[in-house]
Amino acid sequence: MRTASTLLCTLVALAWLTGCATTRAEYDREADFSRYQTFAWSEPERREVRDPVLDSELLDRRVERAVRDALREKGFREVAVDEADFIVTYHITSRERVYTSPNVRVHLSYGRGYRYYPHWHDPFYGPYPYEHRSYREGTLIIDIVDREREELVWRSWRASEARQDQFSESQVNRRVERILREFPPARS
16 A cells, blocks of 8 residues: 555656656648758847846847757757748747645555545644745746748747756756757657
């Protein structure tokens, strides 16, 4: 019984972690990604500073380095804008989110097995069955624009809690690598 509850807790934790930081992508199914060999970087649009963690020239440089390195590792060559097959840029959005989780406490006892008490049945924890926590979510979005058509052909993004440690050099490198993992998209 203990192994089953441990397995269940592990699966719930993995599902929560996966749901919190998932990478999504969409692309133009008409675009011929096989012809893309070269790219150029386009500076992101500068906006009014609302969040000092996300609206930072330091973060801009981290993302730019990570994107350029990831594309080079994939075999793309960086050239001048007027020679590029595609233009790459990024932007970050943020919004306030509320995380709601069941606030369940489990009490174990020896002898006749375990007893399960959701905390709202326990007067020590009070009558509220859910715990609410608000946080700022930051979403890193990378765009690929076909230079000749001047159209967005691929976009991918990854959201996570917007804390300063989430946008360190190593975290940005990891995020960019995960976002660009599916570029160019495989034909189905």
